[in-house]
Amino acid sequence: MTIKITGVRVTPIAFRDPPLLNAAGIHEPYALRSIIEVEAGELLGLGESYGDAPVLAALTAIAPALAGLEIHDLNGLERVIKEELAKLPAAKAGAELAPGSQPSRLLANCFSAFEVAFLDLQAKAAGLPLHALLGGAVRREVPFSAYLFFKYERHIEPEEAPDEWGEAITPEQIVAQAKRMIDMYGFGSIKLKAGTLPPEVEIASIEALSKAFPGLPLRIDPNGAWSMQTALDAAQKLGPLIEYYEDPVAGLDGMAQLHRETGLPLATNMVVISFDGFRESIKRNSVQIVLSDHHYWGGLRATQHLATMCNTFNLGLSMHSNSHLGISLMAMAHLAAATPNLSYACDTHYPWVEDADEVVVGGKVAISGGCVRVGDTPGLGVELDRARLARAHATFNRISIRTRDDLGQMRKYDPDFSGKQPRY
Incomplete structure (x- = not known):
């Protein structure tokens, strides 16, 4: 049975984050994420990924191109993602991402975000838990x-x-x-x-x-x-x-x-x-x-x-x-x-x-x-939960943070903080 993608939504959200210290500096008051919804008729697959500006721009650019793919076609998913990333301006494709990722990992980041949603769809279509x-x-x-x-x-x-x-x-x-x-x-x-x-x-x-x-x-x-x-x-x-x-x-x-x-x-x-x-x-x-x-x-x-x-x-x-x-x-x-x-x-x-x-x-x-x-x-x-999602999206729209910057945040506390490694 062929089940094709009929629509994709990427919703940027923000949620509160405590002032947690790390080697790069300190967490900002809000963390950014992207919530991915992939529709296939009445079925809905969910994913979640980074919400920093470079990833969000890439996910948003990719989303419309996924319509028409079959939900099991992960090779097709990778092909479309590569094609859409190749169209992005170098400034967007090469920008820094959240800690733990690198610009060169943008393909992997984007594929993972949508792959989870595709696998969620596949499991739901089969009536099986994802595991x-x-x-x-x-x-x-x-x-x-x-x-x-x-x-x-x-x-x-x-x-x-x-x-x-x-x-x-x-x-x-x-x-x-x-x-x-x-x-x-x-x-x-x-x-x-x-x-x-x-x-x-x-x-x-x-x-x-x-x-x-x-x-x-x-x-x-x-x-x-x-x-x-x-x-x-x-x-x-x-x-x-x-x-x-x-x-x-x-x-x-x-x-x-x-x-x-x-x-x-x-x-x-x-x-x-x-x-x-x-x-x-x-x-x-x-x-x-x-x-x-x-x-x-x-x-x-x-x-x-x-x-x-x-x-x-x-x-x-x-x-x-x-x-x-x-x-x-x-x-x-x-x-x-x-x-x-x-x-x-x-x-x-x-x-x-x-x-x-x-x-x-x-x-x-x-x-x-x-x-x-x-x-x-x-x-x-x-x-x-649509109401919860709407609140988290409203928070994203209210704040000015668009890319995680632990170093910049730490310099608000200590202007001389360099972030240079090794620190000790």
């Missing part, structure tokens, strides 16, 4: 990790009120943040975003977490902000406490050297973000765990190929996260449910999202026991 389309669930409960951030109490903009999580710039405050997040969601592992404060504060925070949560797996992610010497010195204290060391230094060669000198398992979502990078990492033994992200690996099917490669070379596998909503979370969950060699709990920023800002029916997707459950509802298992 069944991806090979079948090997787990129904997908584990996620508590994602901790050093943060300020409030954004610098006077109109922005303090968020409910409060300040976290000391080890004691980080432990309190972890306790609250674990009490709310039941997470069984913890990740700390580092590379923001002096390393001794961040190391002390891991030590405090280890004492407060004995036996819970811990991770630290300096996002390449540490020099080799800092990373080596930190490894002496962190090594016995962490399950893996994520991107402490920059580059494939730097990571390879650090692994040789410490023997610690290194994870990345920075130095291996393509199959070319994967090949070079294998040559050097740069990383032992790959943190996938379907948004910039080129979709769910491509991430399954990555999982096969990780299995072939005996590498660990997990998932990276950016600021996202429930459609992306469910795409991650269905993919993780159907990936046998998912070695570690996945990352997610989702606890930082307020329920009022979610765009799916029923509000935020439930996380219980640290897991997202995938069921048997056809497709992704979520539906758009």
Whole structure:
């Protein structure tokens, strides 16, 4: 039976984001996303992607050209995307994207955004949950990790009120943040975003977490902000406490050297973000765990190929996260449910999202026991709430942010902040 695309909508949205610190600077008051709707008669497939101006321009340009494609024609989808991207002005096609992506990844970003919606359609047409389309669930409960951030109490903009999580710039405050997040969601592992404060504060925070949560797996992610010497010195204290060391230094060669000198398992979502990078990492033994992200690996099917490669070379596998909503979370969950060699709990920023800002029916997707459950509802298992979507789109239209700029935002607090790496 042939089912063809009859219409595509791309809706830019914005939702509130706390003042979370990272190596690049600090989150702005609002995060940007794009909600994709692909219609095939009475069926509707959903996707979610970056909302920064370059990606939004590309998605918007591609959308009308998809009409008439058959919902199973992913090769045709890729062909049309390539054709439409080739027509874009160089300034749009080559602009910087959200952190975790690169200009050269625009094709992968766009394909992933629409591929999820196509696969959602395919699963609904077949009356199957998405995980069944991806090979079948090997787990129904997908584990996620508590994602901790050093943060300020409030954004610098006077109109922005303090968020409910409060300040976290000391080890004691980080432990309190972890306790609250674990009490709310039941997470069984913890990740700390580092590379923001002096390393001794961040190391002390891991030590405090280890004492407060004995036996819970811990991770630290300096996002390449540490020099080799800092990373080596930190490894002496962190090594016995962490399950893996994520991107402490920059580059494939730097990571390879650090692994040789410490023997610690290194994870990345920075130095291996393509199959070319994967090949070079294998040559050097740069990383032992790959943190996938379907948004910039080129979709769910491509991430399954990555999982096969990780299995072939005996590498660990997990998932990276950016600021996202429930459609992306469910795409991650269905993919993780159907990936046998998912070695570690996945990352997610989702606890930082307020329920009022979610765009799916029923509000935020439930996380219980640290897991997202995938069921048997056809497709992704979520539906758009039109009123919520309209509010999020109105927020986008109200604000002036059009491309994420953590560095520029940080300079509002500290005009001398350079963002230069390594920072410490």
